[in-house]
Amino acid sequence: VIAGQITTSAALYFESEDGQSILPLWLERARALFAQYDLSPIFFTASGGDFLLDDCYVLAQAGGAISKWGEVFAARGGDLANALHNGDLELLGLDSPRAGADNRGDWRAKLSVASTPGKIYVGVDEDLIPDPSALLRRAYDMAKGLFNVRYGIAYKLPLAQNPDCYASGFVTSSVSEVFEMIRHRDQWGNRKKNPVELWGDELNGRRRHLAGLFRGAYPASILSESHIQTAALLPCEIGNLSELDASLWLWELSDRDLPAAEEFLKARAALFNQAGTT
Amino acid sequence: MELGEQAAKRLEDAVRRWQLERRLVATQFVDAAQTWFAAAWPKMPDGDWRPGFDALLAEWRTQGVQVTADSKQKFADWLAGCELRMRDRRASILEWLDRAAHVSASPDEGGTPNAVDPGLFGKLPAVDWGHIDVDKLLHEAPGFRFGSSSVRSSSSSVAEEDRPGFKARQRAEDLLQAMRSQRETLESLATEMTRAVETVRDTGELDVAKLDQLAEGVRAGFVLYGKLLLAFAANQRNLPPEDRNAGFAPGTPDYQEQFTPGFRARLRSQAKASERKWADDAEFYRQELVWLNATKTTLDIASFAIVGTGVLLKAGAIGGAEGLKYLAIQMLQIAGGIAGAAVAARGARAAGASDTAVEVGLRLAFLWLQIRALRAAPTAATQTAPKGAAPANASQKTIDPNDTVVWDENHPLIEGVIDSPRSPEHKFLQDAVADEAQATGAYARISRGSISLSEFTGIAHSSDIKPDFMGLTTEGRIDMIEILSPGQDREFLIGKLQNAMKQLPKEMRGGISVIDPKDAIK
Numbered sequence: 097v098i099a100g101q102i103t104t105s106a107a108l109y110f111e112s113e114d115g116q117s118i119l120p121l122w123l124e125r126a127r128a129l130f131a132q133y134d135l136s137p138i139f140f141t142a143s144g145g146d147f148l149l150d151d152c153y154v155l156a157q158a159g160g161a162i163s164k165w166g167e168v169f170a171a172r173g174g175d176l177a178n179a180l181h182n183g184d185l186e187l188l189g190l191d192s193p194r195a196g197a198d199n200r201g202d203w204r205a206k207l208s209v210a211s212t213p214g215k216i217y218v219g220v221d222e223d224l225i226p227d228p229s230a231l232l233r234r235a236y237d238m239a240k241g242l243f244n245v246r247y248g249i250a251y252k253l254p255l256a257q258n259p260d261c262y263a264s265g266f267v268t269s270s271v272s273e274v275f276e277m278i279r280h281r282d283q284w285g286n287r288k289k290n291p292v293e294l295w296g297d298e299l300n301g302r303r304r305h306l307a308g309l310f311r312g313a314y315p316a317s318i319l320s321e322s323h324i325q326t327a328a329l330l331p332c333e334i335g336n337l338s339e340l341d342a343s344l345w346l347w348e349l350s351d352r353d354l355p356a357a358e359e360f361l362k363a364r365a366a367l368f369n370q371a372g373t374t
Numbered sequence: 375m376e377l378g379e380q381a382a383k384r385l386e387d388a389v390r391r392w393q394l395e396r397r398l399v400a401t402q403f404v405d406a407a408q409t410w411f412a413a414a415w416p417k418m419p420d421g422d423w424r425p426g427f428d429a430l431l432a433e434w435r436t437q438g439v440q441v442t443a444d445s446k447q448k449f450a451d452w453l454a455g456c457e458l459r460m461r462d463r464r465a466s467i468l469e470w471l472d473r474a475a476h477v478s479a480s481p482d483e484g485g486t487p488n489a490v491d492p493g494l495f496g497k498l499p500a501v502d503w504g505h506i507d508v509d510k511l512l513h514e515a516p517g518f519r520f521g522s523s524s525v526r527s528s529s530s531s532v533a534e535e536d537r538p539g540f541k542a543r544q545r546a547e548d549l550l551q552a553m554r555s556q557r558e559t560l561e562s563l564a565t566e567m568t569r570a571v572e573t574v575r576d577t578g579e580l581d582v583a584k585l586d587q588l589a590e591g592v593r594a595g596f597v598l599y600g601k602l603l604l605a606f607a608a609n610q611r612n613l614p615p616e617d618r619n620a621g622f623a624p625g626t627p628d629y630q631e632q633f634t635p636g637f638r639a640r641l642r643s644q645a646k647a648s649e650r651k652w653a654d655d656a657e658f659y660r661q662e663l664v665w666l667n668a669t670k671t672t673l674d675i676a677s678f679a680i681v682g683t684g685v686l687l688k689a690g691a692i693g694g695a696e697g698l699k700y701l702a703i704q705m706l707q708i709a710g711g712i713a714g715a716a717v718a719a720r721g722a723r724a725a726g727a728s729d730t731a732v733e734v735g736l737r738l739a740f741l742w743l744q745i746r747a748l749r750a751a752p753t754a755a756t757q758t759a760p761k762g763a764a765p766a767n768a769s770q771k772t773i774d775p776n777d778t779v780v781w782d783e784n785h786p787l788i789e790g791v792i793d794s795p796r797s798p799e800h801k802f803l804q805d806a807v808a809d810e811a812q813a814t815g816a817y818a819r820i821s822r823g824s825i826s827l828s829e830f831t832g833i834a835h836s837s838d839i840k841p842d843f844m845g846l847t848t849e850g851r852i853d854m855i856e857i858l859s860p861g862q863d864r865e866f867l868i869g870k871l872q873n874a875m876k877q878l879p880k881e882m883r884g885g886i887s888v889i890d891p892k893d894a895i896k
Contacts, residue, residue, distance in 0.1 A: 141863045149870040150839075152861035165860035189863055199860040201890070208865065212873070217865075258864065266868040269887040271803065274855060277885050278811050281847055284885060300872060 102222040106235040106250040107263035108318065109305055110243040112214035117144075117183035118242075123176070125238040126190050126207045127155075133224050135192035135205050137162060139169065143187035145179035147172075152200060155190060165199060186211045206260055209243075213299045214306075216243065217263045221255075228252060229316035229348050236318060236340065245344070246306040248318030265296025294369050309368040313357035319345045327366040334360055788812060790824040803857045803889055804842050811845045811853075819846040827854075827874055831882070839874050851884035858890040 130138050138155040147153070153172040154162050160171035179185050189208035193200065205220045218235040225231045228250035239245050253259040261267065267290065269277075277284045289297070295311060298304065305311060308322030317323075321343050324330055329337060334357045335349035349357050361367050788808045808822045821830055821844045828835045830844050831852065843855040854874065856867050871886040 139861075141866050143866070143870075149866050150862060152863070167859075167861045169861060187866065187869070189866055191863070199858075200863055201858075208863075210869065260865045261868070264865055264869065266865060266888075268858070268864060268868075268890045271806070271889060274807060274887050274889055275810055277853070277887060278807070278816070278845070279814055281816055281849075281851075281853075281885075300876075 101255040102252055103219045103255045103259045104222050104225050104228055104231050104250070104252055105217065105219040105259040105263065106228065106232040106248065106316075107218075108216040108235055108239050108243070108245045108248040109299070110214045110216070110239065110245045111306055112211045112243070114212070115186065116211040118180060118185045118188050118209055118211065120177065120180040122188070122209060122238070122242055123180055129207065129218075129220075129234070129238070130190070130192055130205060133205065133220070138190055138192050139200060140176060140188065140190045142176060142179065142185050142189070145175070145182070145184035147175075147179065147185070149187070164193075201258070202255070207238075208260065213303065214243070215264060215299065216245075217260050219259050222252065228314070229346070232316045232318060233340075233346070236344075240341070245318060246320045247323065249311060249314040250316040251314050262292060265292055265294070265299050267292050267296075291369065298368050304368055308366070310361050310366050311368060313349060313354050313361060315349055315351070315354070317347045317349075319347055323366075327361055327364045789819065789821040800842075800857050800859060800891060803891060807843045807855055807857075807889075811843070816847055817845040818848050820844070827877075831878065833878065835874065835877050839870055841871065841874070845884075847884060850882060852878060852882055853884040854886050856888045858888060864888055864890060 127138075130136070137160075139152050140155050141147075141149060141152055143149050152167070152169045153176070154160055154169050155173045155176065156171040157173050158171055160173075162169045162171075176185075176188075180188075187208075187210045189206065191200065191203040191206035194202050194204050197203070203219075205224065206217065207219075208217045209215070216235060216239055218231060218238070220231065225234070232248055232250035235250075236245060236248065249263075251259070251262075253262060258266075258268065306320075308320070308326035310317070310323065310327065318340060319329070324345060329345075329347070332347075335347060335353045337345055337347050340346040362370065804822055808820055811817045811820050819830070823840060823842055825844065826835075826838045826840050827833075827844065828838045830846070841854040842857045843853070845853045847853065852875075854871050856871060858864050858867060868886070868888050871888070875883050875886055
């Protein structure tokens, strides 16, 4: 990962039913984003059909396998299209590596969708799309008609800080942390979790972000009517609030507005991790 | 090497490791050190160790290391009588580092031929850099025989002997030959060392005596090589200006075989500018000596780090992209300290390694280092249990002096094998996690890689997985850990574990973690 590489990210959260499959149109829209910036090759990981989450494949027709990082990644673009057509997939991630990348985490663009727990992530190098709000709109356009989006956030993070995992509430561990877990099983289970882990618990648990609670204040957010009501955002006194679509709003904040907006949400007990709301 | 000296060296290794890994608390260090020296301790010689040790502890405290009175006393009692050779050596090491980083002294032009910057190298322990007996050196060099040089055998005509500087040219040839022999010896030792460390990695069998023996051989070899080079540099002053560097003429075997590409490049530059003053030449040799010292410092810091030196040598010999690849991979073997690694990095760069190769090597070295340090630390159970009592949920387990956990009924055998292909760091981490879990006594079953969740739990999982680590705790919960491979997506890998965990009954759900080898040291 290039030191200091900043990524613009958008995360959308949608209501989903168990077993909801990803439609082929999503792949078309995803391909269009990669094509717009001439990003190639495209790797993918999928869950469902005969795809394994452990494995990496190439989004190309058979014969286009790529040998990289000591492994051979099979070209299974055709299989992927078939699996989507058959409604077999519940999770799909696509990414395009940076030139000279030594692992898959060093991408220029990444798109992922998971029907459980209902999350879309779109991340691109800052130089491709610098404005979080623009990326959030783009992500929403990709999801429109396919997923019932109820909440979304956009932010900038260094790629080295795993912005995709931030959207999912995942954290990786150091060797020390894993050894701590192994050695101190009891204490580890009762440890104080960090904000990212708490978000992961919320996503996989009560999912109150779909019903009006906020993760925090971000440069751009997609809000439902229930968010507007929870935070009493109308009339909007901080940033710019505009209608995005039927019953959805786009809340844009400048860097200067962010601290005040965070306080504003706290004052209205609109954050998912506030005392009394967890 | 005497047992006491061996123990002192190991102590130095442990101290260095602890200093650099300050996150390890003092009590852990004490226990780790005890384990390391348990075997050698009874035979340690008496000595005036206490003032130096107390001073060292005081310094550690000022650097932020927490040393409790209890742990200090415990350690001090245990170390009583130890010859604290490390005290002086440590100071020397730090001084070398400092000097190597700031080479500025000019040679003493008015001194004797052998007096090449004694201020810079005069601090090396057990080496008198200011008074080098060349003949003795040549006798010490393995494989060298007097009279084998080309100057002596093929060019000793009357006309040649009449030329000014004939003896100096002979000596230069002898020295070059001795250096070549010495480098061959070092490479051979490095190969042996690499094999020995690979054996440790692959089998877990640690032949400390052999490693120490090899370490000593390489260290002595480098000291001798440094002396030879220094003598060669000094001898240049006895040659007429037109003959300086004569033994290094491009195309000669010595020129081709003896030096790293970077060294040869600098030499070529020197040869082209033969009219340069002695000061330029001296600077050139000093730089080479700095490299040697930097490498040697690495050796002195940790016994395993000598492999890095061998690797540097070999990588230089291989050259090109293959050499760099070799360097990066082999650095995994290095268990030196951070300072040692920094020095190794300097040496690696001097040998032509790219920043990326050095970075990869260092990261792996640190990883290895931390694993070793963590493994040496006591488990939760043994930390809290009263002395002499069995830890909770664990029978008495035995740890031999090499940190090998002996299996018993409460430290289960590790099931399964590591799937392939996996990178060296992946395999290493997978082993380390399983070994650590085994050592805690907190797990009833442990699997590694090739066992599926369904097989492990006896519960059918619709989307079955084979985590890199699974452990069934004595309380009936299952922990799962994955180690990220270059082609895997970390976001999905965590999701995979979460989904698998959700399929287990609530009372069986344990912890999940994903380790990215690149971020393993935070």
